[in-house]
Amino acid sequence: MIEQANATFNQSSLSVDARFDLQLSDAVNEALHNGVSIQLLTTLDLFTSRPYIWDPRIAQWAFTQQISYHSLTNRYQLSSPQQKESRSYSSLSDLFADIENFSFQSDILGDTLPESKHGYKLQLRIALDNTVLPTPLRVMTYISSAWRLRSDIHEWFIDGTP
Amino acid sequence: MKLGLSLSSKLLRQALNPAAFLTISAFFLVAIIGLSMSAQNLQGQGAWFTTLLIVNAVGIVVLLILLLASFMRLVRQYRKRILGSRLMVRFVSLFIILTIIPISVVFYFSAQFLTTGVDSWFDDKIEQALDDALLLGQGFLEASKQKIIDNARVDASRIVNSPDTGLIRLLEEIRRQRGYIELDLFARNGTAIASSSVNAISLFPDNPAKLDINKVAAGEVVAKLEPMNNGALQYRVLYPVVDSGFVQQSRILQIIEALPLRYSRLGKSLEQASSEYNRLSYLRRPLKISFLLSLSLITLMTTLISIWLALYAARRLIAPINDLAIGTRAVAAGDYSTQLPVKSEDELGLLVASFNSMITQVRRAQHDAQANHLREQNQRAYLQSVLSNLSSGVLSFDHVHRLQTHNTRASAILGIDLEHYTNKTLPELCQTHQNLKEFCEHLNGVMDNGRTGEQEIGLDSEQGKQLLMVRTSTLALEDHITSGWVVVFDDVTNLVTAERDAAWGEVARRLAHEIKNPLTPIGLSAERIRRKYLHKLPESEREALDRSTRTIAEQVQTLKRMVDAFASYARSERLNLGDVHLNHLIEDVVELRREPGNPVKFSLQLDKALNPMQLDRDGIRQILNNIVGNACDALHDTVDAEITICSQQEIQQDQAGVSIRVQDNGPGFGSDIIARVFEPYITSKADGTGLGMAIVKRIAQAHGGFVIVSNPEQGGGCVKVWLPESSSDTSNKNTPEII
Numbered sequence: 065m066i067e068q069a070n071a072t073f074n075q076s077s078l079s080v081d082a083r084f085d086l087q088l089s090d091a092v093n094e095a096l097h098n099g100v101s102i103q104l105l106t107t108l109d110l111f112t113s114r115p116y117i118w119d120p121r122i123a124q125w126a127f128t129q130q131i132s133y134h135s136l137t138n139r140y141q142l143s144s145p146q147q148k149e150s151r152s153y154s155s156l157s158d159l160f161a162d163i164e165n166f167s168f169q170s171d172i173l174g175d176t177l178p179e180s181k182h183g184y185k186l187q188l189r190i191a192l193d194n195t196v197l198p199t200p201l202r203v204m205t206y207i208s209s210a211w212r213l214r215s216d217i218h219e220w221f222i223d224g225t226p
Numbered sequence: 227m228k229l230g231l232s233l234s235s236k237l238l239r240q241a242l243n244p245a246a247f248l249t250i251s252a253f254f255l256v257a258i259i260g261l262s263m264s265a266q267n268l269q270g271q272g273a274w275f276t277t278l279l280i281v282n283a284v285g286i287v288v289l290l291i292l293l294l295a296s297f298m299r300l301v302r303q304y305r306k307r308i309l310g311s312r313l314m315v316r317f318v319s320l321f322i323i324l325t326i327i328p329i330s331v332v333f334y335f336s337a338q339f340l341t342t343g344v345d346s347w348f349d350d351k352i353e354q355a356l357d358d359a360l361l362l363g364q365g366f367l368e369a370s371k372q373k374i375i376d377n378a379r380v381d382a383s384r385i386v387n388s389p390d391t392g393l394i395r396l397l398e399e400i401r402r403q404r405g406y407i408e409l410d411l412f413a414r415n416g417t418a419i420a421s422s423s424v425n426a427i428s429l430f431p432d433n434p435a436k437l438d439i440n441k442v443a444a445g446e447v448v449a450k451l452e453p454m455n456n457g458a459l460q461y462r463v464l465y466p467v468v469d470s471g472f473v474q475q476s477r478i479l480q481i482i483e484a485l486p487l488r489y490s491r492l493g494k495s496l497e498q499a500s501s502e503y504n505r506l507s508y509l510r511r512p513l514k515i516s517f518l519l520s521l522s523l524i525t526l527m528t529t530l531i532s533i534w535l536a537l538y539a540a541r542r543l544i545a546p547i548n549d550l551a552i553g554t555r556a557v558a559a560g561d562y563s564t565q566l567p568v569k570s571e572d573e574l575g576l577l578v579a580s581f582n583s584m585i586t587q588v589r590r591a592q593h594d595a596q597a598n599h600l601r602e603q604n605q606r607a608y609l610q611s612v613l614s615n616l617s618s619g620v621l622s623f624d625h626v627h628r629l630q631t632h633n634t635r636a637s638a639i640l641g642i643d644l645e646h647y648t649n650k651t652l653p654e655l656c657q658t659h660q661n662l663k664e665f666c667e668h669l670n671g672v673m674d675n676g677r678t679g680e681q682e683i684g685l686d687s688e689q690g691k692q693l694l695m696v697r698t699s700t701l702a703l704e705d706h707i708t709s710g711w712v713v714v715f716d717d718v719t720n721l722v723t724a725e726r727d728a729a730w731g732e733v734a735r736r737l738a739h740e741i742k743n744p745l746t747p748i749g750l751s752a753e754r755i756r757r758k759y760l761h762k763l764p765e766s767e768r769e770a771l772d773r774s775t776r777t778i779a780e781q782v783q784t785l786k787r788m789v790d791a792f793a794s795y796a797r798s799e800r801l802n803l804g805d806v807h808l809n810h811l812i813e814d815v816v817e818l819r820r821e822p823g824n825p826v827k828f829s830l831q832l833d834k835a836l837n838p839m840q841l842d843r844d845g846i847r848q849i850l851n852n853i854v855g856n857a858c859d860a861l862h863d864t865v866d867a868e869i870t871i872c873s874q875q876e877i878q879q880d881q882a883g884v885s886i887r888v889q890d891n892g893p894g895f896g897s898d899i900i901a902r903v904f905e906p907y908i909t910s911k912a913d914g915t916g917l918g919m920a921i922v923k924r925i926a927q928a929h930g931g932f933v934i935v936s937n938p939e940q941g942g943g944c945v946k947v948w949l950p951e952s953s954s955d956t957s958n959k960n961t962p963e964i965i
Contacts, residue, residue: 098508099501135504136363136497137451137459151435152452158437198505199275200512203519 066218071186073222079169080108082218084190086160091210092192093156095201096140101132105193108168111185112178113221119185122178125170128193129163131156166190186220247292247538251531254285258524282523289530296537309555310548314540321536326529333525340517348507356500363496367485371449371461374483377404378447378465382479385411385467397422407460408432408482411467414443419477434464434480442466442478451485459485459493546574550581562589621713622701627651627673630710639694639717640665641687661686665694672698673711682718691901693719723904727924730906734792734917742789745782752778791915795906801842801928808873808884808949809836811843815850816871819858826861831872836884840952845925852918853888853945859911860892860943867891875951882951883931889944894937903935922947 069082086104088096096102106127111119130143134152140159143150153159166188191214194205205211261278300318303311381400388396393411401409401422408423410431416439421431438448441464448464461483468476485493549566556564562585566578610633613620619636621644623629628651632644640662647655656666668683678698685692695718701710756775763771809832816828854869861867869890876885895903902908904923909916919935922945926933931949938944 095508099505100508134453134497135360135500136367136493137453138364139450139452141453150453152450154450161437162435195276198509198512200509200516202275203516204512 065215066188066190069188069218069220071188071220071222073184073186073220077169077171078110078186080166080186080188081168082166082188084160084164084166084215086164086190088156089210089213091204091208092213096131096133097135099133099135100198100201101130101196103193103196104129104131104163104190106166106190107188109187111187112180113182113185115182122184125168127166127168131159184222186222188218190215247534250285250288251527251534254282254289254527255531257281257285258520258527261520261523282527286523286526286530289527289534293530293534293537296534300537309551310544313547314544317540317543318536321540322533325532325536329525329529329532333521336521337518340521341514344510344514344517348510353503353507356503359496360500363493366489367451367459367493370485370489371451371463374461374463374481375447375449375465378449378463378479378481381409381481382465382467385477385479386469393420394422404481404483406481406483408480410480410482412439412478412480414476414478415439416478431480432482434462434478438464439478443476453497458487458490461485543574545569546578550578553581553585557585557588562592618714618716621715622710623652623669623673623713624710627670629655636715639692639715640685665696668696669698669711669713676700678711683715691719692717693722726905727920730920731795734795734906738789738792741785742793745785745789749779749782752782788915791917795917795921795924801845803840803842805838806841806843806846807836807838808841808846808886809834811846812850812871812873812886815847815854819854824858826858826867826869829868829870831870833872833874833884836873836875839884839949841929841949842925845928846949849922849925849947850886850888852922853947856918857888857890857892857943857945859914860894861890864890864892876948878948883948884951885946885948887944887946889938889942891942894941894943895935900935900937904933919945 065085067083067085069080071081072079088102092102106129108125108127109121110123111121113119128145130145132141132143133139134141137152139152139154140156141150141152142159142163151162153162192211194202194211197205197211201211257278260274261282300311300314304315381404384400385393385396397409397411397420400406401424406424408421408425408431410421411419412431412434413419416433416436418431418433423431434448441448443466445466447466448462450462452460452462454460461481463481463483465479465481466476467479484490546566546569553564553566564585565582568575568578568582613631613633614635616633616635619639620631620633621629621636622631628649629644629647630649632648637644640659642655642659642662652666652670656663662685665683665685668681672678678700680695680697683694683696685694694715696713696715698711698713701712752775756771760768760771760775812830812832816830819826820828854871857869858867861869867890869888872885872887872889874885876883896910899908899910903919905916906920907916909918919933923933926947926949929949931947934946934948936944936946
């Protein structure tokens, strides 16, 4: 779940700071200790807010963090495709303590941000990415709620006139 | 709404089209195979799995809908008892049973095989061996780690006693001596103080985690084996470097030492094998579920396709049978134009072709039969026309004496409607018409004995005795077996009467001629003898002469009257038609009879509505005179003698006319007289000529009428004369001739 989150937005940059409270279910924990790597997917979506119809998405940022268990060293390994390096932890709590603080800053919007009369909407979510699980486990994710780990969507509405 | 329903129905029909259905089925089968392959992917790259699962679920739903629509249509047809639906249900049920049983058996054993097959991948001994190897590896790594910790303790003591200016050199020296990858010295807060690395170009040390720094700062020793990005392993040991008495200013020594390459490879291999085995073991149950799901979907899809194929095959198989049933029903309803399409060259196609051939032959036979029937009807109509125009009556009987054919003239002559007696026997005819008894007995005799020929038969009718000339002949088939009889008869009553009347007329004419001529000289001679010799004879002989001559004169007068009667009977004169009011004529005749001394009382019941008619006044007057005169003569010895004369309108044989009935209360007609009353010289009177009633009949017939005599039940005699309203209806309408 998302304990707290703050976002700062202007025409040229976006910065988000959040703090997650991460916990795995027993089923996922068991799978992790049996050699199944899991992946946490943090997504940040920016929408143009409209009153009646759905909001068109302007931009999306996704951050994946893969967690695996190294049985020989009895350690948990955290890797990220974005950072191309891995870190190991003696416990899951140490690992989660390391990634529970989320910080994001983007300057890429710049002139490409379309104008919006009704402002913008920002959504943050962290979830277990089931799409990368081994296929046999995918069947379980459809029938078992223990595999449906996702936070509520944290949403900000931002005024369109900076 | 109707358009929507029509469109959906059209789409459904297209979907039920075999090619479309097979294409859809092939697509979903490919999707099933893809799903099955995806389910076997244990590496987590089955990106299409969800899509394929949805596609297959949709496919099964689509197939179910199509099949449901087909079954609903079949059920509707079954309930409406549409031809072929029952057979279709039987075929489909049979096909479904034949399909589902083997599929179920294959599914059961496949599921068993899958379950046991997946279980056979795993062995407890191997699992135990892997666990033991892992423990061994961990023990070895732990021992190595402890050695590095021991080295760290020694190195830390060397660093404590070393001045800060020589730290880098010292670290470089120790690192080289120990063979470390990196040797760093950090401050308590994690700031790097000095560093030595095997990687000469590395400017910054490999910083430890903040959490580990905090632990070391608290006095702990952190030693851990870390997996590297390349899969190799390295030790990281953080050891506190504590100056004596100044814990707060202690530093942190970090040693990073790589596991020897050989051990690192072994460890990596052991880790991979153990991890892979554990993962497979853990995925055993989900794998079974996944395989069973794929197998179930494939089985369900195959079953649905097979059921549809069963429906399609049953429909194809039944189509020609259904066509045949429809064709047979059409033929039963009399439609011989049915021709069924021959869709195949198998036995069913041969059957349909044979049916078509049979129907063609039946149609030709029916056409021939209709033509023959029409020809027969024409011949029958022709025969009927000929028969109806015949002046003779014609009857035909079958071999059991049942009436088969008759013409209108026969009904007219016999006075009955023979239409009611078609297919009935002669005894049945006689039962209701006793007057035909002699006629029927004659025909029965002829048909029983096989005697054919010609015979005159008398028939009692309202108009009196009727004479029929009956000729019978047999109807023979080609093999000379009698199949019936033909009876031709003519009413010769008028002919015989006319011949007899003509003969009597000739006799009367000759008698009148031969008798009348000498009567005058006889009378004159007798008168002359009387005048010449009566005074000359003595008194005694005078009386005898007087009596003789008077007798001669009286007999001559009598003979003259008789001759006049003969002449009147024999005279052939034409009717002089004119407007005659019958009631007035009747009153005139009766008035003449009401002379003093006549004891007969006359009662007139005349229809005042009678109009003047076209009649021969003298002829009708003679009729009335003769009838009324005969009645008066018959009442000579009757007390309270009375004659009733009635006139009234009466229709005879659809012809309007007037009847005059003269009835007395005398003794009536004698039984020996009544049958021959119209024959000349038949009389019951001593001085009668016997020509009165004959003349009455001749005059009445000349007007187109008739005369009937009878003895009513209340007594007396009755003469009825019927005259047509218009005598012009007779054959000699303008100038009828009295023969």
